[in-house]
Amino acid sequence: MSPILPGAPWLVAHRSMLGTNQPYKISLNGKDYVLWQNSQGEVFALNNVCPHMQAPLSDGWVCQERNTITCPFHALEFDGQGRLHQAGKVGAQPLIAPLELVIRGDCIWTYGGMDAKIPVPDLIERVSQGMTFVGVAGEKSIQGPFLHNLLINYDYNHQNGTHRELFGIKANRIPVFEKEGYWAKVVQELDRNDPTFADICRNPVILSAPKTYTSTLEYAFPAMTTFKTRFALGEILQVHVLYPETETRTKAFVLAFAKFNHPILKPLFKRSMLSAVATVVEQDARSIETLYPRQAAKIRLPNEEIMVHAEKLYREW
Ligand code: FES
Ligand SMILES: [Fe+2]
Known part of the structure; x- marks a missing residue:
């Protein structure tokens, strides 16, 4: 290839x-x-x-x-x-x-033995400062070309389909989209649905979760996306990593970092954080693996310019 x-x-x-x-x-x-x-x-x-x-x-x-x-x-x-x-x-x-x-x-x-075209990004060092490494999750070979795997990370409309059960999102706003070269930054605000009685029975902690999340995503095209959210107990950071294994297969894994307001929380959250991350990767993989070949889209959704931007970087590499 x-x-x-x-x-x-x-x-x-x-x-x-x-x-x-x-x-x-x-x-x-x-x-x-x-x-x-x-x-x-x-x-x-x-x-x-x-x-x-x-x-x-x-x-x-x-x-x-x-x-x-x-x-x-x-x-x-x-x-x-x-x-x-x-x-x-x-x-x-x-x-x-x-x-x-x-x-x-x-x-x-x-660089896979090729001459370097762009430097190794320092994004991880920058965004993980003051946080501790929690573990790796969602290590998976996904059947699907690199571009499809890349674009889902720039797609701000798939949470209600691909991740509907996990997040229960009511509204999604993108107040910030900045870009420079191969770097980009997005601030995303999500409003969650009110939990149902069944949700509360299953997981009472949900009552303490905020109704609105603000996350900051930063991109170092093409290798990774970082996703950072602050919550009541601390801060979490996920680094979503991708690389092309073959023309039709893409490797994904996620590095998880956290900063907890109390150190005792780390062991408690480690398992649930890593398993939530693995679920997200599984859900993305299922969406990607079931796609038919791409055609020109006949419908446009809000904030798709972010995805269009990434596709442009890919095509004009
Ligand atoms: S030692 Fe590797 S194939 Fe024989
Ligand atoms: Fe996703």
Whole structure:
């Protein structure tokens, strides 16, 4: 395939997704790679195809002492530079191409071996300041082209369809939409429906939830969208990450951060926050995966200029 948005920086993993001394496979723009992190926190990435008889290295295992990945087929070992390790000797030349990574804090970025067209954004560092990392949720390969997955994050009209049960939104206002280059910012105000008696029985906490939410979304096109909301007990931040696995498959995951007014709340909210995020990703995925091929829209809804803007960035990349 020809790469989607060549030269874009892609956030392919958070350190916590890699584990320690475990192979972690990613697919980016039609190519497979294996990543692993050693106990010192160094991260390595190689083309996933074994140069002997083309087995997937990510099905193999990591040797902690030699910092190598072992092929699952005939157990040949390769280091992070792609050199063969055999009988105590290290090959002079790499036999596998490494994938160049850019590591920013706990985030692993790559240009997929292409020349950089835009810098790695500093959006996460900026918006997560003073917050603690809660976890990763909604890690999923979605059947659907990158553009469809991208646009749903710029779509301010799908909450009453795609996410109807989750949010119960009555009204949705967008008082702010600013953009500059590949960055954009949106402020969204949502009014929720009054909870029904059944809702209150199911979840009495709902009574303490505000009727109106104000969220700030910031975009670092094309890799991510950040979504921040303040509520009575603190503040939550979700970083929605996307990258193209193939022409028809897109990887999604969400990094969750929070700032709680009381530290005791963190363990209590961690589970429910991560599971709510996973539900949102599932619902978006279902909408995307069931779409028919795109045609020119015969209807326009409010605030669609935000989505039109993102599509323009994509088409004019
Ligand atoms: S295929 Fe990898 S060692 Fe043979
Ligand atoms: Fe959504």
